[in-house]
Amino acid sequence: MSTSNIELPAWVEVILIPILNIMMALFFAGLIILAIGENPVEAVGIMINGAFGYDEAIGYTLYYTTNFIFTGLAVAIAFHARLFNIGGEGQAYIGGLGVGLTFLLLDGYLPAIVLLPIGIIAAALFGALWAFIPAWLQAYRGSHVVITTIMFNFIASSLMVYLLVNVLIMPGSMSPETREFQQNAWLPFMHELLAGIGIEVTRTPLNLSFILALVCCVLVWIYVWKTRWGYALRTAGQSEAAAVYAGIKPKKIIIITMCISGALAGLVAVNEIMGVHHRLLLNFTAGYGFTGIAVALMGRNHPLGILMASLLFGVLYQGGAELAFEVPKITREMVVAIQGLIILFSGALALMLRPAIVRLWLAVRPGGVPKHG
Numbered sequence: 001m002s003t004s005n006i007e008l009p010a011w012v013e014v015i016l017i018p019i020l021n022i023m024m025a026l027f028f029a030g031l032i033i034l035a036i037g038e039n040p041v042e043a044v045g046i047m048i049n050g051a052f053g054y055d056e057a058i059g060y061t062l063y064y065t066t067n068f069i070f071t072g073l074a075v076a077i078a079f080h081a082r083l084f085n086i087g088g089e090g091q092a093y094i095g096g097l098g099v100g101l102t103f104l105l106l107d108g109y110l111p112a113i114v115l116l117p118i119g120i121i122a123a124a125l126f127g128a129l130w131a132f133i134p135a136w137l138q139a140y141r142g143s144h145v146v147i148t149t150i151m152f153n154f155i156a157s158s159l160m161v162y163l164l165v166n167v168l169i170m171p172g173s174m175s176p177e178t179r180e181f182q183q184n185a186w187l188p189f190m191h192e193l194l195a196g197i198g199i200e201v202t203r204t205p206l207n208l209s210f211i212l213a214l215v216c217c218v219l220v221w222i223y224v225w226k227t228r229w230g231y232a233l234r235t236a237g238q239s240e241a242a243a244v245y246a247g248i249k250p251k252k253i254i255i256i257t258m259c260i261s262g263a264l265a266g267l268v269a270v271n272e273i274m275g276v277h278h279r280l281l282l283n284f285t286a287g288y289g290f291t292g293i294a295v296a297l298m299g300r301n302h303p304l305g306i307l308m309a310s311l312l313f314g315v316l317y318q319g320g321a322e323l324a325f326e327v328p329k330i331t332r333e334m335v336v337a338i339q340g341l342i343i344l345f346s347g348a349l350a351l352m353l354r355p356a357i358v359r360l361w362l363a364v365r366p367g368g369v370p371k372h373g
Helices: 010-035 040-052 055-079 088-106 112-141 145-166 190-196 209-226 228-238 240-245 250-266 268-277 288-298 303-326 332-348 354-364
Strands: none
Touching: 010 040, 010 288, 010 303, 010 332, 010 354, 040 055, 040 303, 055 088, 055 190, 055 209, 055 250, 055 268, 055 288, 055 303, 088 112, 088 145, 088 250, 088 268, 088 288, 112 145, 112 250, 112 268, 209 228, 209 250, 209 268, 209 303, 228 240, 228 250, 240 250, 250 268, 288 303, 288 332, 303 332
């Protein structure tokens, strides 16, 4: 019996199956750790403690999580329209350019309460504009969005190198970066906000953009599943012919969806440029755009799943660094290999367990009649 068209409850698709995939990945990662003579259980304990064991670790974990939420949502919303946007890295980069240009021009004139919202809008707008070009090429010229978004990642990188080396570099500096923004352009750190209500925690890069990321999760859920625009998006993704028959314009959907996707990716700059570095510099995206693809796949393109997957990768980044420090035999490269195993089981092998789970579900659910989607 074919199980591919049988519906499962959302909690099974979004939560249970990804958790089982992660457990399988950790099992094989444990075998690798065991093979080099270390205790896998102890290694997991060190990683978890390094991610959640003290306030500084939690701050760094949530800081990484913030970037993964933005890029995961960017990939997910495009995927619902059957668009594979792998240009999040470039869109985030250009989002940073928008923030940098805005603050270099305005940070001497506007107060923080006005300047910070303008910076957030600039990050989203520049990211959307960078995604608009591949979207237009896909909609009106038939250029495949996968190819064009890959190309635009490289174009964005080259453009940023040129601008930071030749145009925006701080006078007299040997580093390709702008001057530091004035403090009215700095997004508040979470430890500063918590200190304002009497809670003292260690200083970390975690800043107010984490709240923005959570808000984006809610907004994406509302847009995709609770509005007529989201219904049109999902209809065009499921069947272009059906969308046209229903009066939906697929080309318009491609443009709008890719621009929203690019805007979400551009918000990485809010965390990195406005919240942490306070200047525009090279390579601040650090691969977050590419990791967002795995986050979206692991989270089944649902905001709740993406939030959980982002937290997991935040744990892997922060806890993995702690593990490599505490256990010399487990190098940083091995931590990357563990991340790769999780991506493998949650991405390429994401549906490997689904047939067995479907058969189990049909055996235990009342009536036992499969629901076809």
